[in-house]
Amino acid sequence: MPATFFAVDHSLNKNLLLLWLILNLQSLVTMSIMLSKKVANIPPFYVMEVLERAQQLEEKGRSIIHLEIGEPDFPTAPHICDAAATAMCAGNTKYTHSQGLIELRQAIAKKYKDRFNVDITPEQIIVTSGTSPAMLLLFIALINPEDEIIMSNPHYACYPNFVTSTGGVPDYIYTNQDNGFMLQPKEVAAHINPKTKAILINSPSNPTGQVLSDSILRGIVEVAGEIPIISDEIYQGLVYEGDDHTILEYTENAFVLNGFSKLYAMTGWRLGYLITPKEHIRTLQKIQQNLFISTNAFVQYAGIAALEGPQEHVKEMVETYNKRRLYLIKRLKEMGFEIKTEPKGAYYVLADARKFGEDSLEMSRQILENIGVAITPGIDFGIGAEGHLRFSYANSLDNIKEGMKRLEKYLSE
Numbered sequence: 001m002p003a004t005f006f007a008v009d010h011s012l013n014k015n016l017l018l019l020w021l022i023l024n025l026q027s028l029v030t031m032s033i034m035l036s037k038k039v040a041n042i043p044p045f046y047v048m049e050v051l052e053r054a055q056q057l058e059e060k061g062r063s064i065i066h067l068e069i070g071e072p073d074f075p076t077a078p079h080i081c082d083a084a085a086t087a088m089c090a091g092n093t094k095y096t097h098s099q100g101l102i103e104l105r106q107a108i109a110k111k112y113k114d115r116f117n118v119d120i121t122p123e124q125i126i127v128t129s130g131t132s133p134a135m136l137l138l139f140i141a142l143i144n145p146e147d148e149i150i151m152s153n154p155h156y157a158c159y160p161n162f163v164t165s166t167g168g169v170p171d172y173i174y175t176n177q178d179n180g181f182m183l184q185p186k187e188v189a190a191h192i193n194p195k196t197k198a199i200l201i202n203s204p205s206n207p208t209g210q211v212l213s214d215s216i217l218r219g220i221v222e223v224a225g226e227i228p229i230i231s232d233e234i235y236q237g238l239v240y241e242g243d244d245h246t247i248l249e250y251t252e253n254a255f256v257l258n259g260f261s262k263l264y265a266m267t268g269w270r271l272g273y274l275i276t277p278k279e280h281i282r283t284l285q286k287i288q289q290n291l292f293i294s295t296n297a298f299v300q301y302a303g304i305a306a307l308e309g310p311q312e313h314v315k316e317m318v319e320t321y322n323k324r325r326l327y328l329i330k331r332l333k334e335m336g337f338e339i340k341t342e343p344k345g346a347y348y349v350l351a352d353a354r355k356f357g358e359d360s361l362e363m364s365r366q367i368l369e370n371i372g373v374a375i376t377p378g379i380d381f382g383i384g385a386e387g388h389l390r391f392s393y394a395n396s397l398d399n400i401k402e403g404m405k406r407l408e409k410y411l412s413e
């Protein structure tokens with residue numbers, strides 16, 4: 001309502017009020033259609049809705065086991081926290097270079113060289129406040145109206161919303177338990193058309209936990225030809241069987257999204273980055289300058305400490321996740337959930353729950369309300385995951401055990 005409404009003297013007679021309404025009709029109509037059509041049908045991020053309901057129940061004293069949220073239960077390592085505190089106290093509280101501190105960009109380039117033997121320069125990197133803003137920068141830069149982005153379905157819940165809200169159209173390739181939820185190069189080839197702007201991949205994957213193999217990545221790059229690949233590598237390093245890869249091992253015609261949230265247990269710090277082909281740096285930098293100016297300075301120092309400091313804590317976290325993964329898969333299978341291809345990365349199990357029901361949202365609601373176990377409904381990740389439930393093992397083994405005990409009892413009843 002415009003401020004003038006509140007200034008109206010309520011002793012005015014009805015006629016005056018009517019006159020006011022007529023005079024303001026135009027602005028009332030404008031207000032009701034103010035929001036963009038692009039976002040009118042944006043779905044909620046269901047995992048957040050589950051979390052918020054779970055927190056509401058906790059406030060009322062209910063015991064809740066959280067297997068919904070994709071957030072490490074580990075604290076950020078002390079040396080990373082110290083680096084941020086030291087940087088803040090030393091006065092690193094100003095804007096930085098729009099692309100990020102050169103020392104952090106050098107450390108990122110070194111990580112890619114040391115782990116994957118790929119050569120990128122610090123100039124190709126834009127440091128952002130999380131991987132999500134990096135995604136926004138990229139889609140704003142890439143998408144013309146109606147441009148299509150090929151992606152798998154199931155997919156990370158927010159991808160289609162980034163694409164549609166920047167004017168594009170998601171072009172889904174449905175994957176399933178039978179093909180291990182893997183994008184197949186042949187199908188990618190069949191989807192490519194004149195409107196295809198990019199092919200989006202995510203390995204290790206949220207929600208499937210699957211890791212794209214060397215041959216699949218090679219195959220996708222081959223069929224992509226001139227079309228760039230967008231590779232979301234945020235779960236890089238969280239791999240329990242086999243190797244993970246960066247798309248940069250296979251092609252330079254790629255945009256890489258990555259960040260510190262998952263591997264370094266730094267979700268709340270908001271630190272990520274985008275690696276771009278050289279010819280697009282300037283455009284992306286200009287968008288970054290306009291939209292975000294730069295990323296928090298002392299958080300960037302924390303990022304340098306994460307990359308350059310000791311890595312034992314990361315190794316320990318990976319070992320712990322793996323123990324939970326093996327336990328969770330075993331228990332879910334015992335209960336009758338179908339997991340044809342076991343997940344090998346990230347910290348998720350996407351289990352086929354159709355034996356228990358078709359409507360994943362309703363199933364997750366019932367489970368939460370009845371036994372206090374919070375799980376993400378498959379539908380959050382696209383129609384390809386309907387009938388499935390996503391279990392996150394970013395929670396302690398004790399809590400996972402308790403969650404499985406409650407679930408087993410509930411399902412058997």
Ligand SMILES: Cc1ncc(COP(=O)(O)O)c(C=O)c1O
Nearest residue numbers: 070130131132156206259261272
């Ligand atoms: C696949 C994927 N990409 C991106 C993100 C967003 O990460 P960030 O915390 O860096 O914004 C997430 C968060 O869960 C994710 O699962």
